[in-house]
Amino acid sequence: MHLIDCFIDALVFVRQQVELIKQKQHIEFESTRLNIEKYLAEKASLYIEGGYQEEHYDQARFAVVAFIDESILGSGWQHSREWSGDLLQKSYYSTANAGVEFFDRLASLNMIDPAHRDVREVYYYCLSMGFTGRYFDSSQKQQLERIKQDTFQLLMAGQPHQLQENSTLLMPSGYPPVTSQTLKSRRIQRTPFIYGGSILVLIIAYVAMKLDIVGLANHLVSLI
Numbered sequence: 001m002h003l004i005d006c007f008i009d010a011l012v013f014v015r016q017q018v019e020l021i022k023q024k025q026h027i028e029f030e031s032t033r034l035n036i037e038k039y040l041a042e043k044a045s046l047y048i049e050g051g052y053q054e055e056h057y058d059q060a061r062f063a064v065v066a067f068i069d070e071s072i073l074g075s076g077w078q079h080s081r082e083w084s085g086d087l088l089q090k091s092y093y094s095t096a097n098a099g100v101e102f103f104d105r106l107a108s109l110n111m112i113d114p115a116h117r118d119v120r121e122v123y124y125y126c127l128s129m130g131f132t133g134r135y136f137d138s139s140q141k142q143q144l145e146r147i148k149q150d151t152f153q154l155l156m157a158g159q160p161h162q163l164q165e166n167s168t169l170l171m172p173s174g175y176p177p178v179t180s181q182t183l184k185s186r187r188i189q190r191t192p193f194i195y196g197g198s199i200l201v202l203i204i205a206y207v208a209m210k211l212d213i214v215g216l217a218n219h220l221v222s223l224i
Helices: 007-021 030-040 055-072 080-084 086-091 099-106 114-128 138-156 180-185 196-208 215-223
Strands: none
Touching: 007 030, 007 055, 030 055, 030 080, 055 086, 055 114, 080 138, 080 215, 086 099, 099 114, 099 138, 114 138
16 A cells, blocks of 8 residues: 555545535535544554554645645635634644645655655645645746656656556546446545546546556646
């Protein structure tokens, strides 16, 4: 297993909620908050099965929590102000500065500890799904892209498989049908496609990452 397995359900759920908010659907604050915390807690002990230490899980969860807070606050949700008063990052890490600390923590990861690769993988997921943190201004877009590419290159270092530019995996038709059994085997909840392409992108990227094809997320996100 990878560290990302601990968080995939929470990430998918948050993307679903953001899509619904953008569709002007009514989303309750309390149930949303409880579900997010439930998904984070349900697989919190999976890291032990993967041979990771608690510090590795904690580092990876920080990225996910920062991403969730930013996604919720930037969604235009009517409860955004209420969320800002009860940030996940505040609850889990006693900070309100995750947009800065995210990149500091990412920079602190090394190439010596093999587990740090999987921690970096979680950070790359969050960056690929749109996390900006302190690089939120349009004038800082190039800096953010450089960080994303550097993270991608570090993940690709030593990988046995790399995607070719013309790979059929870049198109949905290049994949076999996604069945409930397939998703169950990947420990992902079956997600209806009505929540939009971003959820499908996340699921496809997750399946590919489980096969250590790290570059797929980079290519897919660039097509959104």
